[in-house]
Amino acid sequence: MQNRIKKVSRHITQNEGLIFEKSSPGKKAYKMPPLDVPEVDVKSVLGDSAREDLGHMPEVSEIEIIRHFTRLSTWNYAIDLGMYPLGSCTMKYNARVNEFVSRLEGIGGAHPYQPESLSQGVMQVMYDVAQCLIEITGMDTITLQPAAGAHGEMTGLLLIRAYLDAKGEARKKILIPDSAHGTNPATAAICGYEVENIKSDPVTGMVDIAGLERQVTEDVAALMLTNPNTLGVFDQHIHKVADVLHAKGAQLYMDGANMNALVGKTRPGDFGVDLMHLNLHKTFSTPHGGGGPGSGPVACKKHFEPFLPTPVLVSKDGKLHFDYDRPQSIGRVRMWYGNYGMFVRALAYILANGPDGLKQTTEDAVLNANYIRAKLQDVYDLPYKTPSMHEVIFSDRLQTQKGVKTGDIAKRLIDYGFHPYTTSFPLIVPGALMIEPTESESKEELDLFIDAMRSIAAEVEEDPQYVLDAPHDTRVGRMDEVGAARKPILRWNPK
Amino acid sequence: MASYPSDYRFTKEHEWIKIEGSTGTIGITDHAQHSLGDIVYVELPKVGTEVKAHQTFGTVESVKAVSDIFSPISGKVTAINEELSSSPEKINADANNAWMIKVEISDAFAVSSLMDAAAYEEFIKEEGTR
């Protein structure tokens, strides 16, 4: 079967143990400069609080650290190696100029408490990126403070709650579609709301308006909606959804996880959304870094302005400053001003694109997803025929007849040199294959992916067991996750 | 194919209960353990907790799923099977004997609404074809 694989070849990788296993007393990777002040006696300065030793902290040399991480790095798949079609995660190219500018001395070295008079440049970055994001979303104002998407959701719900409380309306419920990300209900719960699920229309995957009308009462604070939703479908009745909510005084919160399908083509602020978060690590290309850092600004309409987290960046007399005097504010959601380094990267991305580039980016993302859809829909089941935007969701219905599930196809895809798509999500599609190519893929790479997916579909027919046993060519095979969960080993211990 | 003991009663949420006098011993069915897959963790209430019929009293976890466990009857928990916290795999190995809690039954009437083994087997067969 190996001759079917076009993208990758077998390759030698180095073995590497844990750093602790390389440690040996006396090895060093550092050198301190000479102390230029009088010595102190640690014991007499710290007394009983003085530390005796540092246990099993490693002692290694610099070359060993370089090799250690370089070897480890070769065991990872990455966007820089190839297509990473994880649906909903938006694994797009992370430009290197973003990394470069975020490390410039006056930016990377700025202390969060340095005087405002000496921070006008770093504050201007915040101001400029905020203006761009407000324009892109069609909103009136924004907070950059939330550290990630889920943190943005929390901030958004706290804003809704503060706004309603100020009006004397203690509403208890948040409506969440059954297709939503897990963070939505988890966030609603930590903001003290009851979660009520709403069913999607079984044919279109959109919000069922008649059902929504029944569920929206005076007790509903908001609907949290992802648009396009997790099926990659743009909700055509979005304005009706907003009208139904607004008629009862409820708010429309948009999870901006899929904003990369809309930038430059349509604006949530124009189609009735009251507030939303953005994931700078998705739409605005800040690196995922193996699982963070993210950044989750919340853009909103004017009525939320008094409640924004403190401090709020304001421009006054030609100077920028932070306004801490916000009596109606929900308070801080994290210290200082947010994941600042991500604002720098997002702004650099926006400047590299300009209005035309942002629009073309969105168009290419949608083009790529639809190309995959067109080329695979005869071999994989397409549960929702509604038009796709930036991602396409198939199901494993045809393959399960041979006992092969979405997770198995995903593992086999690894052998073909691709990162798997998102498996088993959204939950409303049993056995989902959620594929998001992003705009960063060339036609050549897409064709290789399509070829791989078609080839796997053929393998499922010819030799399903081979697919079930995948991956075959990775450094390590499938992991014993059951053993890991039953008897967790969460740290290294000396033998 | 596991059998379902004739002296047990069953719920639609796939728990079993064995009643001896006023004490009910509760676990999950073989069908439940099979559909959950490898069980990695069980969360049980403390002794003395009041449980209510049709309400959840604990959870079972596989690697990627959490399921609530519902009580077939109402009453007070008198014992829990401590062994399951270190060896949850016993449920996969022998669900009929891997009991979870023992309950002093306060509402004997509810028992009559539970299924017997034959009815339960019929129930899971129907559920499977849906």
Next chain:
Amino acid sequence: MRYLPKSPSDREQMLAEIGVSSIDDLFACVPGEYRLSRMLDVPRQMAESEIVDQFRDYAARNAAGYASFLGAGAYQHYRPVIIDALVQRGEFLTSYTPYQAEIAQGTLQAIFEFQTMICELTGQEIANASMYDGSTGAAEAIMMSVRLTGRDETIIARSVHPEYREVVRTYGQHQGLVAHEVDFELASGRVDLKSLEAALTDKTASVVIQSPNFFGCIEDVDAIAEMVHKKGALLIVSIAEAISLGAVKPPSAADIVSMECQSYGVALSYGGPYCGVLATKEKFVRQMPGRLVGETTDTNGKRGFVLTLATREQHIRREKATSNICTNQALIALMCTVYLMVYGREGLKDLAYQNLAKAAYAAAEFGKAGEVLFAGTRTPRFNEFVLQTDDDPHDINRRLLEKKIMGGLPLKRWYPELGNAALWCVTEMNTRAEIDAAAATLNAGGASAHNRDKELVGQK
């Protein structure tokens, strides 16, 4: 657009394969009235050189080339160059959360090493893969203590970073959490044990202290732990200056440690991204928020690592999850991991020692122009101290800025009772020349006349 890998003819060909005549057909699903009929009003597309110029311009309008004595939760320490060399490898930088273990062993093993080192440093049994930062980590630790104890009140020391306390308030406000504050002793700067004892009730889920605390003073963790445990509550120790652990005894008696790891090789970057982490006892693992990496074996018995105990998390448990947290700070945690390996068992001691020595020297020098608070009681300190002066510290700082020195952080907005006080931080980055220059300005400005006699008492 230079990031887009398609020619016009590629696009034409793909549209044809899809069976549509133009790209607009693919956006037909967006109702016409909401389609944007104009270009976005954002700056025009720039060349890379223009982008670099623009950011150099932003950078130039900040404090570059200043000596800094600012700390207070964000610390300037030397960052070995191999950190950026390694974390900018695309395989780390441009990968996602390691859900597919077979092709993410690099990230997974690095996190496992991070977890192990955090345990060693904090004296705890387990640690997670990281949290957003120290402030949100403290809030998550409190919610964890609520779940563990079934109680819903917490007591936070006022000597905990004021911004951490603000974040805790925000997090707790709709979760039924009652947060009390307990004061510090004016003499020692440490938690007032009598007030704490009086505040503890059988509703107290946890007590939160910071050590070294916001004033740089090291708390008596063991004594507080004993008091807290007697009431069946949990002790949460927050650590903002992680370098202290090279010299200061780890808070082993704590039940949960919430640490900000920024000091371990993370750029100041105007306040973020940083790297929080929670460490705790093994028996509390099921209530720990955030991701965890565990060791296991593959089908061939080979050692490997996986994300584990995921059932605690939002993507499975949804509204019943331990937290809504989804991302961690993996790349920042990787910076910390590299940093900790560079300094290692001996270097972290040497580094902490230099911080201690420099801060002690600076405190003695600055003490000539004012009063170093909490100094007379043998309170151990790490690399920060509070200096009280006759003049308003804002005025002093203005004079220092003329010498290209950023002075201590004025404390009046949070602690009016301390009068004209500022929090000074001195690390291995501050040279003796900088300290002497700052001291000269402090003295020359007549920062204090009233302390002349105290100064004599304070000096050996």
